[in-house]
Amino acid sequence: MPGTHLFAPALMEKPTAAHYIAVSPRKFDQLIEQKRVTPYRLDGKRVFKREELDALVANLPEW
Secondary structure (H helix, E strand, O other): OOOOOOOOOOEEOHHHHHHHOOOOHHHHHHHHHOOOOOOEEEOOEEEEEHHHHHHHHHOOOOO
8 A cells, every 4th residue: 555544635646546545556547547636736746636536426327
């Protein structure tokens, strides 16, 4: 795991974001390519918003 947090940060780099939504980094790359996840730039880093990751998870179809 990239880091241990007692809370989910508002912005996450890819390894943490992938872990947060329980997918592999490769699957996370696919979500970016499919435009299901949007990267943002902060001080030269590519980060992802927790609120958008939460929305992705909340809108997953049932099995």
